[in-house]
Amino acid sequence: MYVALSLAISPCPNDTFVFHALVHGLVPGAPPVDVTYADVDITNTAAEKGEYDLVKVSYAALPWLLDKYELLPCGGALGRGCGPLVVTREGNSNVKTVAIPGERTTAYLLFRQWAEGRSFETEVVPFHEIMPGVAAGQFDAGLVIHEARFTYQRHGLTALQDLGEWWEAETGLPIPLGAILARRGVVDPAAAAEWIRASVRHAWDNPEASRDYVLSHAQEMERDVVDQHIALYVNEYTADLGDDGHAAVKALLRAQAH
Structure with a gap:
């Protein structure tokens, strides 16, 4: 039984929108969560040290992290028309x-x-x-x-x-940007994936419920920019990577190896 899980995500609207329900205890059966907000360069480094139970990182950082963490098939940022x-x-x-x-x-x-x-x-x-x-x-x-x-x-x-x-x-593939990882030996990845999917569904079903929380962390973004941000980065791949998503991740890791 979990006492509380440590979670590190960015303060960006896609992350706060997706994780609002989980962070606020609105996912039945999920444990309490202690959340830290940080830029991805910080979470990449923290994950290499195994500092968080659940953590948002760059897909490009996976080769340094998969000894300590398992990639979850949901909750991240991957899509089309959303690249750097x-x-x-x-x-x-x-x-x-x-x-x-x-x-x-x-x-x-x-x-x-x-x-x-x-x-x-x-x-x-x-x-x-x-x-x-x-x-x-x-x-x-x-x-x-x-x-x-x-x-x-x-x-x-x-x-x-x-x-x-x-x-x-x-x-020809979508672009893999940010991944959600679960710490090996600490977090059951199947259970974590269900909690996160439930949080995503709650966000989609109740988009106004997270509004104040998202805006409070949105670094001076106007509401219309926040809405565009969420619409672009929270998509079908957030709920499940699917075949295209997994193919995109493999292609990125092949590129990383060269």
């Missing part, structure tokens, strides 16, 4: 320095594949600092994820490349 963007200031085509959200993120793996043969200096920067840093001229370009798809123009930035479009053209 390489953004620059208007008119800047001379890119030498790039701000990235983490070296073991899916975004950076895709960037390396797309940029093969070209030379860039990269710097890991907290996600929320990337666009302001590019706009201020600290970096020539930035690798952005999540709601930045809807807001980068407000910073006077332009999209140099949509890496999701590039990936889909190359593979």
Whole structure:
């Protein structure tokens, strides 16, 4: 019997929307949850140390984590038309320095594949600092994820490349972004998957129930941006990866191995 499970997710609307019911004790039979909110570069590192029972990480980090964790087939972020963007200031085509959200993120793996043969200096920067840093001229370009798809123009930035479009053209598969892992020997993965699926169903059936919770963690996002974010990243693959989802994960891991 579980006393309480430690859970680490991002404060982004897709995660808080999906996990609202589980975090707030609204999933019958699920244990209490102690939740931590952190950027994915932090959760990737924490998972390598085995710090959480359930944790959201980048799919690209899986090779370093599967000795301690098992991949769950639900709760993550995977889809089409939702990939990372390489953004620059208007008119800047001379890119030498790039701000990235983490070296073991899916975004950076895709960037390396797309940029093969070209030379860039990269710097890991907290996600929320990337666009302001590019706009201020600290970096020539930035690798952005999540709601930045809807807001980068407000910073006077332009999209140099949509890496999701590039990936889909190359593979024909959806893009695997964030995965949910369960710690081996601590969490029953089948039970955890059922709790998370129940939380997803509750979110879809009661979209207003999580509204205040989602907005409170949404880092100054307007309601319409939050809604677009959830609509894009919480989809059929959130409930179950399915054949396409599993194929996409395998393709990404093959790319990681090269």
